[in-house]
Amino acid sequence: MKFRASAFIKMLVVVLSITFVLSVSALPADTEKGRRRVVHVLEDGTGAVIVQTAPGKVVTHRGGSITLPCRFHHEPEDIDPSRIRIKWTKVTDALQFEDVFVALGRQQRVFGKYRGRVFLEEAGPGDASVIIHNVTLDDYGRYECEVTNDMEDDTGFVNLDLEGVVFPYFPQVGRYKLNYHQAEDACKQQDAILASHSQLHKAWLEGMDWCNAGWLEDGSVQYPISHPRDQCGRKDTPAGVRNYGYRHKEDERYDAFCFTSKLNGKVYFLKRFKKVNYAEAIKACVRDGSVIAKVGQLYAAWKFQLLDRCEAGWLEDGSIRYPIVNPRARCGGDWPGVRHLGFPDKKFRLYGVYCFRKKIEEVSGVIATTKSPMKNRSSLITNSTGSA
Template structure:
């Protein structure tokens, strides 16, 4: 019985209207399709269905509300970036579940399902999680140069969003160790330590995610922790006879019907597509990086990861290049409709 997987969000003493949503979270990836489960039961059962309003809203950590979808009788409306991507599942009486197609990074988060009739209303919540990868980022200008708004923008420029605390904590559980503090999407500043050491707090402190708390978004500067998910395309190292400077690298990708890869795209290719290449190459922000899934001698140390050699002179330093070619068939990233009602990590841990 599918409804047994639902939990009751609240219990009205008279029970005129009860909304039930999925416990845990539902999990998908960028480009996928997902159902956010929500059911309702009302008494008396002969309420005119044209008087029942179903409304879905996205709720941020700061309790800001973004309208997603509303239906009243036969009237429906989707809002903002959800237009053309959202519909009700309609699996039977009492089903208020919503289907979101072509999931984006910005869809990650917490959703409220509200059902209202002439006498009562009730709500339930569903958490939408994405498979993906967290990566630390700092710009060519150096470490601790980004206020909150600049951190948001550099993540966006690198095909990512600012990571949440839950995403950073999960990355720490998978081994992420980074000694520089960075902004998260809720305005806090944190950093993950797997191997405590003197230069990263204190050596005798336990491993964990260190937290500076909520900082001033305009005046204080740190690095950023970004999050990205599946690619609608492929990252690859462009095979060439000679190494090139940055401008030549950009043109070389264009001649190959591609573009120079962004940092987030290289991380997604490493984590999700298991790209492993022991050759340093230019990426879009002017840094030199290379992805290692299987660590080996002369490939940058004993741990897997995306190696970063910094930001060399764009004109005179010569390297290879990582390109990104987008899939021409948009449907190739669409996943079958899936609803997972428990925490899941189907991305291979590296």
């Protein structure tokens, strides 16, 4: 937990009636994508430092690059730059922080998984922004920018969002078999992370309808209902994201809602003359210079590649699925989505296979945000039992 003296100092400033004028030129509401605000500060030379960060959130995708905007102003203006400390941390919980980057003058340090990916933007005096390259799923979240001089410090927050897709997941052992930690591992095994409430809510707004409750990253258990029905909490209840609240992470068991983003590679259906069992499917992808695809990779391909294939195929977890962008009667219903046919016998049941081939060289994304080509077709509608 962080304790700062700045609040006490500012209180003294008010009590002593020291003039403080802060004028902000506001931007319109469409600045949600992370553009900076222009800040004009008039002070009396008390040594104060004022930090301004991005309104709303900044958005990118996995593998891209993004700037976390943060600017500061301090008095007196001629303070030695080597005495200014810039520190970035990620807020991992209400009272927990993960160190990302710190700079004191010319000395800089990057921590842990951010090494080699995070750099100070250095776009002139007062710029404390950092650039994150090769963004990962785990980079999603809330960041704190703290600037400190000899007299005082101030902080601001930046929310980093990722374009992606939410999908429900349960393992071969069946529904409601995962505690929180097992759900977290299950999503990671499928090239994903546990979804946040805001990600699930956005998926519901886009039409997601799923009748089974699942863990979210904050430890709550929820599920989205677009079409109320008796099998899913009564037909006369309103549509929305149903919330069971925060549950016991070790003892209680549910499914999981996972989130994944753009791929550094391509998912494809391997064309073969005959169908294969699970073991043969793995070997077939390897012979083709690929690996068998994970569930999260198939969802990402459906969302970003617009992969549309009306042929069922093996995936790495032993499930059989296929992606539909343009619904038609012979391909499982009237809605786009990834169809799930369950977990058949791996030895005796024969299907096609979906493979994943990673790009040889990763291409960094641009700092500007990107709109998904599936904006109006990202629904995942299920039947009354919650099965795809």
